[in-house]
Amino acid sequence: MLGGWPLLSLLIWLPILGGAVVLWTGRDNADRARWSALAVAGLTLILGLVLWFGFETGVAGMQFVERAPWIESFGIEYYLGVDGISMPLVVLTAFSTLLVVIAAWEVVRYKPAQYLAAFLIMEGIMIGVFSALDALLFYVFFEAMLIPMFLIIGIWGGPNRIYATLKFFLYTFLGSVMMLVALIYLRGQAGSFAIEDFYGLGLPFAAQVLIFLAFLAAFAVKVPMFPVHTWLPDAHVEAPTGGSVILAAITLKIGGYGFLRFSLPIAPEASMALDWLLIGLSLIAVVYIGLVAMVQEDLKKLIAYSSIAHMGFVTLAFFLIFRIVAGEGTRDGALLALEGGLVQMISHGFVSAAMFLCVGVLYDRMHTRRIADYGGVANRMPVFAGLFVFFAMANAGLPGTSGFVGEFMVILASFQAGFWYAAIAGLTLILGAAYSLWMIKRVVYGQVRNTQVDELRDINARERLLLGSLVGVVLFFGVYPAPLINVMAPSLEALLGIVMPAL
């Protein structure tokens, strides 16, 4: 808490209540809706930055803790706090939402107030997910996310939006209700719903396996891991630009975050025993989905598959730690893998958001996402083309961009687990470069293909601001990742201490 202010509560409830206000005041005045949404999102980001700079680096424990009874008859608390794992994700959420609000400015014409309100409410809920320290509170936010996203895809989505939104909802709902059963069971064992009380329960192995599988159902769908990934390309293709940005930048991260916060520390022995499953699925995601991405004809689908491949890389890093320790016997290697995975998550948040915003820019002008409809865009939109190429390179992991830092750390760590892990993981760089560059070649370069492309206008100031800010962040963390790593390292080390206490 900073100066007595309940900062995390503000971060959660300001956007949610602000969203309600936008919904109310902006019903018949689009401009009023836009400006008030901008104000709310901007203020939330400022609060996020206050959180970042108020955060004490080098400390492992929870900070900005708020704790109050909520449902007293069951010992459920309104219990918030952030550590080095969740704090960057909170800031990322606030940042992405502001981008979405700006990106929607002139583009969303159908019920803009509802659109903006949905995203603001979504923002508050997602920040709640990252800062909840009570398992039931976490679950409440985790599930409540479905409501705004369901509406976002269903109302403002593309022609096949109804199929996509139902699929999205049912997949993620099925995954998470299993987790609810596990959480209730854990509460019975631990006597409270506080997540920290779930750690070190010393559960019997069989129970751990069941709990691990229940959590896996919830988080694997969110990440999404092969083979439950199929909802993601559908959802992305049909979602409006803002929906894709939030899906890729934040909601996928919640899956990864869940593995760190729940699966690994609560069921460490089961995680170790089942790491082959997670590693196998992650490697399939890296290689197979990477290849699938290459043959996509739809821009958004390509980026969606690329997201799945990148997130496969993250889960690989998280579950390789047991093999790293078994291989070389160093805990530093495991820590490096976790750090790399988390950096990769954050970086992917920026880069994928940027990619989807770029596609959004193109789509607003041409109303098509087929790669074949483009060609020679650089001739008419030089500034945009430069930015798009930059982000594609970041997506492929070019040194100097944030994408490189995480991938490099993970590959370095995975060498300690064994050469072949590193070799296959390294394929992600090659495949990433292949599909990103090939897409760039077909969309941006070459001759102007048709009159539609010929009439394109370059990006305006608003879009420059949008993409330019992302360039700044991607470059900053690419060149100087230390602030990020310093923030997360102590918490990850503490986590490792819970997962592998012997070392």
Place this chain on the structure above:
Amino acid sequence: MNFEMPQFAMAAPEIWLGVMVCVVLIADLFDRSQQSRLAFFLTQLTLLGAIGLALYTHWGMERAITFNGMYVSDSLAAVLKVTVAGLSMVTLGYSRDYLRQRDLLKGEFYLLALIANLGMFVMASASSLLVLYVGLEMLSLSLYAMVAFDRDSRIGAEAAMKYFVLGALSSGMMLYGMSMIYGASGSLLIDTIASHAAAGDNLLLMAFGMTFALVGVAFKFGAAPFHMWLPDVYQGAPTSATAFLGTAPKIAALALFLRLLVDGLGDLHDQWQAMAVLLAVGSLAVGNLFALVQTNFKRMLAYSTISHIGFLFLGLIAGTPEGYSAALFYAISYGIMASGAFGMIILLSRRGFEAEMIDDMRGLNDRHSGFALVMLLLMFSMTGIPGTVGFYAKWLVLQSLIDTGMIWLAVVAVVFAVIGAFYYLRVLKAVYFDRLESPVPIEAPAGQRAIVALNGGAILLLGLFPDRLIEICRIALGL
């Protein structure tokens, strides 16, 4: 036999209702407005008074028994009565305009509702098989008449016929079971029965009686496989009757279960648990799977009711006070959700047009975004998404199941909850995603708008701060 003067004050809610039934009946005769305005307001006033009296006489009091052991006054009775009367007030509030538009607005409707309420009140406080049965029949007979209220409607008459025949059958079953229980224990008083059950006297005969009684209860609930009447009756009855029928009597059915099988035969829990598991899983399966294919909104709600009954039974299965209080919480929150859903049908209907198909909800967001929002809350609450009261209802039930070690049953329940999500989302698809070419704005009277807002607000508020209601349900079950 020495005659003991009963403590009439304890039965104040029932006495008040009984007196007011007569008052309303006479007052309506002298009301020349053709709108039964007087009957309507008097009825609402009566129900409000009954709530006050129930709170005053029962809530927070020691469990007390009077009328020669036939009438019980405890916190549970208070909660049940307040819920029953409150839901009746809401559904009657919704109904007024609907009835007026169809020329059905007669004082008798309110009178029947009041008598039904009296029956439910009696059930909630029954401490004798006979009293329980009297209350049940008082409720049932008024409901039969309410379903048949539109006498010119063929489908309404058919529904009433079905309801009557099957309802009579179930009453017969229950009476048969009660007679066996009487035979086994030698008493009609639930407390005496309980002590005989605990001692294990005539266990076989008692178990037989219990089986028939449970079948009767399941009929009244509409639990599968005794659910056949429910969809037809829901669809055929005038919506205002359906709204009444689908909410408060479910609470009364829970009262029946709690008084008869928990208070009376709680020690036979091992015997009835297996049956309750079958009823629960059957209801979840039948309700959810059949609801998937419905195109009629009223019918879909009927099947969804069956699935909710299944969930409610899951709470009862656990056989612990926690489980019963979870079931009570479930029943109350379901009552709130169902009254909202039926209220929505009433709001969307006009003279000569029944908005009872899911397709009729299309483009509601374009027509009235406020109603669409309430619909969103209702459907997500029925699905069990956090932020709405429906989540806590499901969560409490699951909690009681897992605490008693029936994890597999909890997993079955959540799988069916996911299947259920599909048809609730279909309604939202119609509301939000299907757009109309030229949306016609909805005009609704201010009173109805206020009730809808209240209903949606209650779902959201209880979804964010469920603690008070959970606490009340726990106190009612003596926790």
